[in-house]
Amino acid sequence: MKRFEQLAQDLADLIRTGTLRPGERIPSVRMASRQYNVSPSTVFRAYYALENLGLIHARPQSGYFVTSLTSHALPEADVPKREARTTPVDVSELVFSILRAMREASQVPLGSAFPSPNLFPLQRLARSMARATRLMDVNSVVADLPPGNLQLRRQIAVRYGISGVSVPVEDILVTDGALEALNLCLQALTQPGDKVAIEAPAFYACLQVLERLQLQAVEIPVSASGGIDLAVLERALQQHDIKACWFMTNFQNPTGVSLESERKRQLVELLHQHQVPLVEDDVYGELYFGHQAPVMAKSFDRDGLVLHCSSFSKCLAPGYRVGWVSAGRYQERLQRLKLMTTLSASIPAQAALADYLEHGGFDRHLRALRGRLETQKNQMFAAIDRHFPAEVRVTRPAGGYFLWLELPASIDSLELFRRAAEAGISIAPGPMFSATRSFAHCLRLNFGHPWSPELEAAMATLGRLLCGTFRPN
Incomplete structure (x- = not known):
C-alpha cells in the first residue's frame, strides 16, 4: 500500500468509527504533513481519496471537514417487538409479481438485487x-x-x-x-x-x-x-x-x-x-x-x-x-x-x-470495488438528505450495497412501488421480505450502481412521491 493510501485508510477508519465526528475539522495539510511525517503532496492525495469516498469535503478558506453521511440514520429498525412464532410461508406470488414488474430494462434499478455489471x-x-x-x-x-x-x-x-x-x-x-x-x-x-x-x-x-x-x-x-x-x-x-x-x-x-x-x-x-x-x-x-x-x-x-x-x-x-x-x-x-x-x-x-x-x-479488484461501493453509498445518503422527508430513517451499513429505509407509518410501500414503477423506477417494498408480509412501511434500495444524473433524478422523484399524497386513508 502506498503511503497516501495508508494515510487515507487510517483517517477513514477514524471517521467510520466516530473518532472523527461529522462536521469536525480534520488537520490542515501542513499540520497533517508534520503530524504524520509525510510530504504535503502525500496529504493532498490522501485527502483527495477521502473526498472521492465522500467522507470529507473542503470548505473554501476553512479547510477539510468530516461529511455528515446522512441525517436520516436509523438507530433501531422498526421490528415487531414480539416473541418468535411459527409461520407457514406463502410469499412466492407476491415476490414473483414484484420481480416481474422490475424486469423492464428502462427502469432505474433501485430495487434490483444485483450491482452494476460494470463494476466487475x-x-x-x-x-x-x-x-x-x-x-x-x-x-x-x-x-x-x-x-x-x-x-x-x-x-x-x-x-x-x-x-x-x-x-x-x-x-x-x-x-x-x-x-x-x-x-x-x-x-x-x-x-x-x-x-x-x-x-x-x-x-x-x-x-x-x-x-x-x-x-x-x-x-x-x-x-x-x-x-x-x-x-x-x-x-x-x-x-x-x-x-x-x-x-x-x-x-x-x-x-x-x-x-x-x-x-x-x-x-x-x-x-x-x-x-x-x-x-x-x-x-x-x-x-x-x-x-x-x-x-x-x-x-x-x-x-x-x-x-x-x-x-x-x-x-x-x-x-x-x-x-x-x-x-x-x-x-x-x-x-x-x-x-x-x-x-x-x-x-x-x-x-x-x-x-x-x-x-x-x-484482491486488487476487491479493493477498488469496495471503494466504489462505499462512494456510491455516500452519494445515495446525500441524495436521501436532499430529497426525502425528514421522517424517513435509513440503516448505515458498513458493507454490501443495500440500504433499508423505514418510512412514515402511514405510507404503504407496495403502493409506493406501483407509483414508482409508473415513473420508471424500481424499488423493493418491505412486505416481500417477510413471511408474514410485515414491514409495509419499509423498503430496500440498491446503491450498487455508479451514480449518474438518472439516479439523482430517480431519487428526487421518489422524494416527491414520499412527500406527496400517496398515503392510505
Missing part, C-alpha cells in the same frame, strides 16, 4: 475463460464433478485461510451459485413441516426456499444496531423444535446490518448448546468498507455445525453462477444431494475462476 472485470475473466478452456484436461470434465474443480477449491481454501479459518480443501463443495448451496443445506437438514429460524426481515429467496420445501418459518427480529435478536432466538430454541437457522451474519439483505464478532461467537455457542445447525449465508462478506474484514460465524465453529455458503456472483463474476459451501459434518450428505440433483456447476466457469484467482489480481 468481465473482460479479464473472459481471458481467463479462454485460457482455462484451452488448457483444460479433457479428463476434468468427469474429474471435476462434485466436489468441484480442485484448483478452484484450493483457491477458496486459501481465502478461508486469509480470513483466519482453517477449512480443508476436501470440505469445500462447489455449487451453482450460493442459492443452490443454501437449498442443498436445507434439504440436508430438514423434512417437510420442520421449523427453520430466519431473520425478519429476510432475503425473499430464503422465504421462497422455505415455501418450496414446505418448511415453517420462525422469524427472529433484526435491529439496525445489532443484527438478529439473540435473546428472542434463545427463547425460540427453547419453545420450538427448530431444525436449522438460516442467517446472513454480514451485511444482511435487505437491511445491510451485521452481527459484531462477539455476537457471532455468542450465536454459535447458543446453537452449539442446542445442537442446531447454522446455515451461514455470507455472499456479501467480501464487500466490506475499510481494511478490516468481518469475521464469519464459521470461525467460531468447533463441532461442524456451521454450514458456510458464499459465491463469486456478488464480488467478482455475476452470471458465472459459481458458489460453494463448507458444510462441516454435513459435507458428505450435501455432496450426495448435489450428485442427485444438478450434478456439477459449469466446468469451464470453475476453471476460469480458478485461473483468475491465481493470476488475475482478485
